[in-house]
Amino acid sequence: xxxxxxxxxxxxxxxxxxxxxxxxxxxxxxxxxxxxxxxxxxxxxxxxxxxxxxxxxxxxxxxxxxxxxxxxxxxxxxxxxxxxxxxxxxxxxxxxxxxxxxxxxxx
Numbered sequence: 001x002x003x004x005x006x007x008x009x010x011x012x013x014x015x016x017x018x019x020x021x022x023x024x025x026x027x028x029x030x031x032x033x034x035x036x037x038x039x040x041x042x043x044x045x046x047x048x049x050x051x052x053x054x055x056x057x058x059x060x061x062x063x064x065x066x067x068x069x070x071x072x073x074x075x076x077x078x079x080x081x082x083x084x085x086x087x088x089x090x091x092x093x094x095x096x097x098x099x100x101x102x103x104x105x106x107x
Contacts, residue, residue: 024054041071046078058105066101075107083107 024037029046036053037043043054046063054060058071061078071077077084078097085091087105090098099105 062095063097063099065099066103068102069099070104072104072106075105077105 023039024041025043026037027042027044029043029048031037031043031048032050032052034051035048038054038056038058040056041054041058041060043060044062046060046065048054048060048065049067049069051068052065053070055071055073055075057073058075059077059079060071061076063078065077077089077099078095081091081095081097084097089100092098
């Protein structure tokens with residue numbers, strides 16, 4: 001498999017087994033093993049646990065995504081607090097959105 005291109009800015013922590021497709025952006029975040037960040041997607045100020053998939057054009061801001069979470073194409077987490085609460089996600093007083101294990105986020 002060819003090396004993936006991911007735009008990463010410090011302080012981002014990548015697990016040694018983290019992987020990504022080309023073109024995604026990760027800023028100030030922690031990625032666990034087997035995380036996939038697809039083209040034109042963004043992850044900012046977040047923690048992504050094992051086997052999370054962020055599909056094309058999806059955006060994650062100030063969020064914790066538990067294991068096996070999938071964001072479908074063009075989905076968002078952490079952008080609109082009211083929308084996150086309506087979907088049953090927890091939002092902390094500091095504005096961090098928590099997505100439970102195995103959730104498929106489909107805007």
